[in-house]
Amino acid sequence: MPNRQRTRDAALVLPILGAFLLISPAASVFNSTSTVLGLPVVVLYVFGVWLGLILAALGLARRLAADDDRPLVAEPLDETDD
Amino acid sequence: MLSTNVVLVTSLVYVALLFLIAFVSDARARRGRAGFTASPIVYTLSISVYCTSWTFYGAVGSAARNGLEFATIYLGPTLVFVGWWFLLRKLVRIGRVHRITSIADLISSRYGKSTTLGVLVTIIALVSTTPYFALQLKAVTTSFEVVSRAAGVTSSVDFDTDTAFWVAAAMALFTILFGTRNIDANERNHGVVAAIAFEALVKLIALIAVGLFVVFGVGDGLPDLFSRATTQEVLKVEDTFGPRWIALTVLSACAIFCLPRQFQITVVENSDERHLRTASWMFPLYLFLISLFILPIAIGGLAALPAGSNPDMFVLTLPMAHGQDGLALFAFIGGFSSATSMVIVATIALSIMVSNHIVMPISLRLPRARRSEGGDVKKLLLVSRRISIAVTLLLGYLYFRLSSKSEALASIGLIAFSGVAQFVPSILGGLYWRQATARGAIVGMTAGSAVWAYTLVVPSFAGSTGALADFVANGPWGIVLLRPQALFGLDGYDPLVHSLFWSLTVNTALFILVSLSRDARPLERLQGALFVDVFRYPVGNESRALPRSARIDDLYVLARRIMGEAEARRLFDDFARQQGMSAGPPRPDADFIVRLERELAGSIGAATAHAMVSQVATGETISLDEVIKIVDETQQVIEHSHQLEQKSKELQITAAQLREANERLKQLDAQKNDFLSQVSHEVRTPMTSIRSFAEILLETPDLKSEQARRFLTIVQEESLRLTRLLDEILDLSHLESGQLKIEMVPIDAETALDRALETCRGMANRVKVDLLDGKRESTAIVNADSDRLRQVFINLLTNAIKYNTNDRPTVSVRTRIENGRYNAFIEDNGPGIDAQDTETIFSKFSRGWERTARRAGGAGLGLAISRQIIRNLNGELELVQTGDGGACFRVSLPLASPAARVGPGT
Incomplete structure (x- = not known):
């Protein structure tokens, strides 16, 4: 199913995107103490990306759960073909 | 104001509550009602054992000193959990399939069930974790001192160390009581998990409570706090996202699965892979919430408290300075929770590693261990685990006593992280690279740890003066290139970044080079394939590679020694049922032995299980094929x-x-x-x-x-x-x-042509056509049938003579040898053949001359037959364009090899 494949690819891309936003020079763009709504931009940026990652992970977890009716769990290990 | 007694009583009541929770959940689980401890939320909360007192107190201190940098410790794990699909899912699956008992067991099992690797990983883990215990004890005693100081109790070293000792003792008791109920590491310690989850909630709520108080009680909302003058100083904007930021994020990402306690909770105690899916967002959310108020507390503390206050204790001192003793007490309990939960889980993880990878291999080598009554190994395991719990805590306590006056403790957290980060190349290599070998892992890990110790641990002990300080400043024997914090002249970096760079570079490089330099042993290759392809490969098929046999009695005695009589009997009955037997012992075939070994590995680790099964099983050689x-x-x-x-x-x-x-x-x-x-x-x-x-x-x-x-x-x-x-x-x-076999013998084509000319000369004379001999070769030896070849020549000559309508009709013949081919040209000055007919004239019943010739004679098969003959002689017959009118046919045949002699056919 292409849809499931897309969700899985997204699951692989998400941490890479997170790393790009947080530990690449991309982060330095927002490195400023000028304030927006009374909060420093750099603080807003780090916590904003953080929250964004969490929400994206939540969305992906929901999608994967919906896609995966097949249990991810290995069945209890002692069981075989009986 | 809080009296010491109030603090003490509260702590004791809280500890009693923990024991009660653990006891009740354990009892419920034993009655088969695991209930809420098997839920994904409890799983997530127990993972938050990552947040120790180092987080609870230290993060604020870190924020006060280095601004946003504290967040890296939580961003790394966030990335790993958000990317669970890539790494954690595989770790958990492997942990379940191979009954992994600890991180040492994982690495040992992957690399051919190597005992050496198990010992190595255990030692590195012990060395990195023991100081961490000291850090927790210090946090508990310091915080105790801080909250009760107001009551006028003058603190003394004795008091400090006494507190620390009793805290350590209580934790040891708790862990021994609830953490060593089962010898099978994959069986969950329900009591411990419940207590840890409870503590996770306590510390989160406590920190958020303090945070809210600071934001709305001390300050006037977030914008007010951030507008304080200290904000600029704290946020230190210019170097926020520098090398240290990256290094710390990477380091904490490694720590979240390499720290023994994290591995224990995330992988070993996982009861359902689907829980990971929930944890993938819920654990980052927990980290997010716990980090949310760190910065405001730090800023509020710096602004509101007198200069020189210890920022590590802002969580306690800020509420106290504002007369909020109750909140301070709650915060103290929160810090106490984070310290104790870490200690409990880490000691369980370490005790399993010590008993499985150090005690068991040694006892196997003792002669008396070979034949004993049922359950003796089980007893040994439980006793050794209990003792190692006590001993590791004692070591932590001793470390705390020895170093409590030095500032070294503050950096212990990151030093421990860097120590366990040395597992990363071997783990990632083991999970994704089949060719990784035990030798590579051992060499890489040993060298990496040595570099780590040299560049980070040694300098952490060096004060400002003394021999060690001189050593750090100038290098051993004054060799500048070997200075621990500027190795090989890599100067000007943060010591942590510097150490991490060198240790992981050396570790990874050696791991890869040594792995590439030699083939893996058969068992390593087998385990490598099973680990790397864990999602693709059906479990239990590997028995084919391990064709072992054993007496069922021996196996039973072995199982009984490790699991005890009742468990062993139940296991063997299960196996027998699965083999389709109604009664009696199971068949001791290769498949059974593999499964029994895996079952035992869940208790004593893969390496020991393998060694013990090998003692009773024969035919041990693995079939490489x-x-x-x-x-x-x-x-x-x-x-x-x-x-x-x-x-x-x-x-x-x-x-x-x-x-x-x-x-x-x-x-x-x-x-x-x-x-x-x-x-x-x-x-x-x-x-x-x-x-x-x-x-x-x-x-x-x-x-x-x-x-x-x-x-x-x-x-x-x-x-x-x-x-x-x-x-x-x-x-x-x-x-x-192809039914007609043409005899191929070396003949002189010129002779055949001469004969054909002779035959046609009479006819030519009759119709008054001049037959001209052009330039000819003297001889041309080709492989052919001379009669057939002559037939072709005659046919071509006859056609040329018959259909020549010129007033002065001539037919000329010339031959030439070119590029190893014999070419004969038969040319007339007749009406010629239209260009469009150059191919069709060779098809059956076509008469190329019909368009031009006066009369049509013959059936039109001559050229078709001729071409077929020449083709059968491997040659070619075609019409070539000459420019002047008339038609020119070329017969082209390959010359026979020079060795061929002219046969009698000529």
Whole structure:
């Protein structure tokens, strides 16, 4: 199913995107103490990306759960073909 | 104001509550009602054992000193959990399939169940974790001191260390009581998990409560706090996202799965892989919430408290400074929770590692351990785990006492992280790279840890003066290149970044190089394939590679020693049932032995289980062929899809070819029909004349004999023509089907041409055509049948003579040897052949001359037959363009090899 494949690819891309936003020079763009709504931009940026990652992970977890009716769990290990 | 007694009593009540929670959950689980401890939320909360007192107190201190940097410790784990699909999912699956008991067991099991690796990982883990215990004890005692100082109790070292000792003792008791209930590491410690989850909630709520108080009690909302003058100082904008930021994020990402306690909670105690899916967002959310108020607390503390206050204790001192003693007490309990939960889980993890990877291998080598009564190994395991819990805590306590006056403790957290980060190359390599070998892992990890100790641990002990400080500042024996914090001249970096860079570089490089330098042992290859392809590969198939046999009694005795009588009996009954036996012991076949070994590995670790099973099982040599086959089989699955793709492509090509062939067949069919109709047409003409003349002869009896004779001559001529035609058709079909075997012998083609010329000279003279001899070769030896070749020449000459309509008709013949081929040209000055007919004249029943020639003679098979003959002689007959009018045919034949002698056929 292409849809499931897309969700899985997204699951692989998400941490890479997170790393790009947080530990690449991309982060330095927002490195400023000028304030927006009374909060420093750099603080807003780090916590904003953080929250964004969490929400994206939540969305992906929901999608994967919906896609995966097949249990991810290995069945209890002692069981075989009986 | 809080009195010491209040703090003490509260702590004791809280500890009692923990024992109660653990006891109740354990009892419920034993009655089969695991209930909420098996939920994904409890799983997530227990993972938050990551947040120790280092987080609870230290993060604020870190934020006060280095601004946003504290967040890296939580961003790394966030990335790993958000990317659970890539790494954690595989770790958890492997942990479940292979009954992994600890991170040491994981690495040892992956690399061929290596005992050495188990010991190595255990030692590194012990060395990194013991100071961490000291850090927790220090946090508890310091915080205790801070909250109760207001009551006027003068703190003393004795008091400090006493507190620390009793805290350590209580934790040891708790862990021994609830953490060593089962010897099977994969069985969950429900009591511990419940208590840890509870503590996770307490510390989160406590920190958020303090945070809210600071934001709205001390300050006036977030914007107010961030507008304080200290904000600029704290956020230190210019170097926020520098190398240290990156290094710390990477480091904490490694720590979240390499720290023994994290591995224990995330992988070993996982009861359902689906829980990971929930944890993938819920654990980052927990980290997010716990970090949310760190910065405001730090800023509030710096702004509101007198200069020189310890920022590590802002969480306690801020509420106290504002008279919020109750909140301070709650915060103290929160910090206490984070310290104790870490200690409990880490000691369990370490005790399993010590008992499985240090005590068991040693006891195996002792002679008396070989034959003993049932359950002795189980007893040994439990006792050694309990002792190692006590001993590791004691070590932590001693470390705390020895170093409590030094500042070294503050950096212990990151030093521990860097220590366990040395597992990362071996773990990642082991999970994704089949060729990784135990030797590579051992060398890489040893060297990496040595560099870590040299560049980070040693300098952490160095004060500002003394021999060690000199050593750090100037290098051993004054060698500048070997300075621990500027190794090989890499100067100017943060010591942590510097150490992490060198240790991981050396570790990874050696791991890869040594792995590449030599083949893995068969068991390593087998385990490598099983680990790398854990999602693709069905469990239990590897018994093929381990063709072992053993007496069922021996196996039973072994299982009984490790698991105890009752458990062993239950296990063997299960196995027997699965083998389809109603009663009696199971068959001790290779498959059974593999599964028993894995079952035992869940208690004593893969390396020890393997060693013990090998003591009773024979035929131990692993069949390398089978290992390769298994490895191949996993490859095959991958290749299978490739092959399918390939096949479908091939099928498409075949289909296209079939379509083409079909087209050609249709064409041939049409040609055949054409041919048949032409043949019947050609046959009909002579037949008609024969029949009509025969009828005339029959019906007119009074025919003059002269006339009758003329008629009969015509009948005969037509019959001859008919016969010739049929002969030709027969000849052609034989030639085409290859039924006619042409004898290939070396002959002189020139001789054959001469004879053909002689034959045609009479005819040429009759019709007054000049037969000219052009430039000729003297001899040309080709492989051919001389009669057939002459037939072709005669046919070409006759055509040239017969259809030449020129006023002064000539036919010239010349030959030439070129590029190893013999070429004969037969040219006339007749009307020539239209360019569009150059190919059709060679097809059957076509008379190229029809367009130009006066009369048509022959059936039109001559050229077709000639071309077929020449083709059968591996040559080519074609019409070449000469420029001046007339037609020129070329017969081209390959020369026979020089060695060939001219046969008698010439």
